[in-house]
Amino acid sequence: MHDVLYLDTARLGRMSHRTFRAATDVARVAHEQGSTLYFDDFMRCGGSILNAAELSRYPSFADWQGPARLSDRIRTLAGAGEMWQVVFASRSANLMSLAARLQFRLCRKVLVTDLSWPFYEQLHLREQQKSRNALHRVEIHDDILRRQCTLDELLDKVVTHYLAQGCDGLFLPLVDHRGIRLPIQQLVTRIREKAELRFCVVDAAQAFQHVPLELFSDYCDLVIAGCHKWLASHVPMGLAFYGREPSRRFIDESIARWLKDGSLGDPLLQYTNELLTGNANAYGETTALQPLLTANAAAIDAQDGFTGIDHSKNREAVLSCIADSHWQAILPDRSFDSQVILIESPSHPLVDPRRHFLQHGVAVTAYDNGIVRLALPKSPIDSHSLRLLSAALR
Amino acid sequence: MKTWTSNPPAWLALAIALALLIAAAIAWWTASLTTQIALVTALLILVLWGIIRIQTSISRTRSFSGKVETLLEIAKDTDVAAAHDAISASLLKIASNPDPIYRPLALQSLRRITNKCSRLSDGIIEYSSTETWRVVYEELLRSPGLHLYRSVAYIETAHYWQDGPGRQSTLLNLELHDAGIINIERIAIVADHLWPANELPSEPIATWLNEQHSHAIWLKIVRESQLAGETDLLSDFGIYGSRAVGMQLSDVAGRTTKFLLSFDFERVLQAERNWKRLQVFSVPYRDVLDHKL
Numbered sequence: 001m002h003d004v005l006y007l008d009t010a011r012l013g014r015m016s017h018r019t020f021r022a023a024t025d026v027a028r029v030a031h032e033q034g035s036t037l038y039f040d041d042f043m044r045c046g047g048s049i050l051n052a053a054e055l056s057r058y059p060s061f062a063d064w065q066g067p068a069r070l071s072d073r074i075r076t077l078a079g080a081g082e083m084w085q086v087v088f089a090s091r092s093a094n095l096m097s098l099a100a101r102l103q104f105r106l107c108r109k110v111l112v113t114d115l116s117w118p119f120y121e122q123l124h125l126r127e128q129q130k131s132r133n134a135l136h137r138v139e140i141h142d143d144i145l146r147r148q149c150t151l152d153e154l155l156d157k158v159v160t161h162y163l164a165q166g167c168d169g170l171f172l173p174l175v176d177h178r179g180i181r182l183p184i185q186q187l188v189t190r191i192r193e194k195a196e197l198r199f200c201v202v203d204a205a206q207a208f209q210h211v212p213l214e215l216f217s218d219y220c221d222l223v224i225a226g227c228h229k230w231l232a233s234h235v236p237m238g239l240a241f242y243g244r245e246p247s248r249r250f251i252d253e254s255i256a257r258w259l260k261d262g263s264l265g266d267p268l269l270q271y272t273n274e275l276l277t278g279n280a281n282a283y284g285e286t287t288a289l290q291p292l293l294t295a296n297a298a299a300i301d302a303q304d305g306f307t308g309i310d311h312s313k314n315r316e317a318v319l320s321c322i323a324d325s326h327w328q329a330i331l332p333d334r335s336f337d338s339q340v341i342l343i344e345s346p347s348h349p350l351v352d353p354r355r356h357f358l359q360h361g362v363a364v365t366a367y368d369n370g371i372v373r374l375a376l377p378k379s380p381i382d383s384h385s386l387r388l389l390s391a392a393l394r
Numbered sequence: 395m396k397t398w399t400s401n402p403p404a405w406l407a408l409a410i411a412l413a414l415l416i417a418a419a420i421a422w423w424t425a426s427l428t429t430q431i432a433l434v435t436a437l438l439i440l441v442l443w444g445i446i447r448i449q450t451s452i453s454r455t456r457s458f459s460g461k462v463e464t465l466l467e468i469a470k471d472t473d474v475a476a477a478h479d480a481i482s483a484s485l486l487k488i489a490s491n492p493d494p495i496y497r498p499l500a501l502q503s504l505r506r507i508t509n510k511c512s513r514l515s516d517g518i519i520e521y522s523s524t525e526t527w528r529v530v531y532e533e534l535l536r537s538p539g540l541h542l543y544r545s546v547a548y549i550e551t552a553h554y555w556q557d558g559p560g561r562q563s564t565l566l567n568l569e570l571h572d573a574g575i576i577n578i579e580r581i582a583i584v585a586d587h588l589w590p591a592n593e594l595p596s597e598p599i600a601t602w603l604n605e606q607h608s609h610a611i612w613l614k615i616v617r618e619s620q621l622a623g624e625t626d627l628l629s630d631f632g633i634y635g636s637r638a639v640g641m642q643l644s645d646v647a648g649r650t651t652k653f654l655l656s657f658d659f660e661r662v663l664q665a666e667r668n669w670k671r672l673q674v675f676s677v678p679y680r681d682v683l684d685h686k687l
Binding site (some may be wrong): 101104106131132198253254 | 542571572574577607610611678681683
């Protein structure tokens with residue numbers, strides 16, 4: 001494999017440098033020592049309990065300072081206040097099910113849109129059916145991408161549906177898989193002025209470390225995210241954030257109760273809960289610990305790498321390449337912009353666009369309808385990479 | 395000598411009728427024309443009198459024909475028909491006892507039973523024992539097809555739902571809501587002396603509410619004084635889906651003393667209207683916890 005211009009972060013992010021070292025050390029220790037009681041102590045307390053020889057053998061372990069410190073780092077990256085809690089899970093799907101279960105305990109009718117990730121939509125639907133409550137789906141995708149509606153028009157449409165349908169809950173992606181960034185804060189503010197919003201769930205799988213989550217604003221009750229995309233951990237691990245005063249306690253207690261009765265069966269969630277509370281369960285399910293260490297390393301890299309890069313330059317450069325080609329960018333109103341650009345070429349449709357781009361050294365996501373997704377990198381795109389992209393677009 | 399205490403045997407009646415017929419034929423044969431005309435006139439008068447009697451009798455028993463229809467309707471439902479048979483048998487026994495002291499007492503009791511039956515037929519079932527009510531309450535909440543239970547708790551005393559049965563009912567609410575079997579929403583009307591200004595409601599009411607809140611039961615709360623102009627809303631009731639409405643009456647110790655359960659759809663609609671009105675006055679409990687109010 002050759003070096004590529006990697007524009008596929010929205011599917012699976014490239015592993016950051018520190019994360020690579022952590023993943024390598026985890027693999028090495030697994031090969032050389034297996035898993036002993038000392039490893040449990042290390043997971044609980046961090047690299048400070050290792051001696052100098054161990055640290056020189058596995059240098060990346062110095063980064064690990066226990067699950068509480070990882071929570072702090074992730075919370076900081078999410079822009080969340082101290083009261084916000086972070087939950088780790090082996091699968092973000094488990095957290096999605098948890099979110100839907102919590103939501104339908106409180107809400108009788110939840111408003112969703114056609115921007116939801118289809119798999120999450122299914123999980124949400126499953127919990128809705130179990131609870132016998134209702135869903136109301138609003139179609140906004142074409143309004144945003146094809147009709148270039150404005151922010152106010154979108155807000156008016158969604159709020160009107162919410163009020164007319166008597167909804168009392170929201171489930172929305174902050175950034176959808178096509179890169180549409182939804183103004184959830186403004187939407188929530190508008191809704192709360194006029195109606196009751198009992199529980200708001202935000203899917204930030206495409207948003208975490210892509211756009212600011214601004215959880216300090218307390219605009220939602222639960223946020224679902226992951227580590228393998230824009231955080232650049234590469235190894236999947238689910239994250240959930242909660243901490244809004246009105247809902248924090250019942251989420252806390254519901255998670256504790258459902259872990260106890262076994263109805264929340266995520267082994268990593270169980271394990272991290274044991275690490276934090278000290279209540280070990282010798283008969284719990286075995287879980288991979290590598291995601292915790294890689295997420296921790298990626299979080300440190302993300303904190304260190306915050307250099308205030310002007311992402312608009314990458315965007316302008318890529319849009320310029322597109323403008324010089326037969327491809328067309330599908331651009332929404334600026335209010336919905338993100339670091340994802342969708343392009344299509346109705347005049348020159350490709351059989352296998354993903355392979356075509358890769359043959360020119362560019363990694364992208366391609367959809368069945370000929371639309372190609374370009375997820376812009378955080379670092380500046382150099383001129384060589386831009387030439388690769390121009391060649392691929394030709 | 396043998397005597398008949400009831401009707402004579404059929405053969406004797408037939409023999410007498412035959413003898414009378416022969417006597418009448420002989421008399422007719424021997425009678426003059428004038429006598430024959432007189433006899434025919436008398437016979438016509440008799441037939442006319444008989445017809446009038448029969449018509450009168452039919453008009454008197456017209457209401458009975460309605461009762462026959464009722465009996466036929468009841469017979470279609472075997473369970474209700476069995477109850478009807480048992481009640482009828484009891485009524486026959488009561489009617490056959492002429493004791494002058496027993497009879498007025500029995501009639502008085504029958505009037506109470508009639509009233510109770512009438513309420514039952516209106517879809518209202520009354521429970522006066524707390525334990526009986528709790529069993530019915532649990533059966534209702536667990537009944538298939540019930541997905542939403544909306545409850546209004548009128549809390550006038552700190553002991554509200556704090557006794558054993560009340561506690562069990564709370565735990566049942568939490569269990570069923572946690573398991574996702576039903577969705578529970580509750581509006582608590584709290585007497586002002588139990589909810590100091592700018593504070594949470596006093597204990598143990600706050601603990602009772604907090605427990606439900608932490609189990610994600612959607613709670614709203616309103617001060618009793620805020621409903622001063624809407625006194626018809628000051629009641630303790632629960633709406634079971636759109637099927638039934640239950641009214642709870644408590645004593646000063648907060649114990650349930652009477653529970654009225656109505657399956658009348660009109661009453662359910664009225665309860666839903668009251669629920670909507672209460673929603674206007676009440677505020678989410680989580681906002682109270684959030685010190686927003």
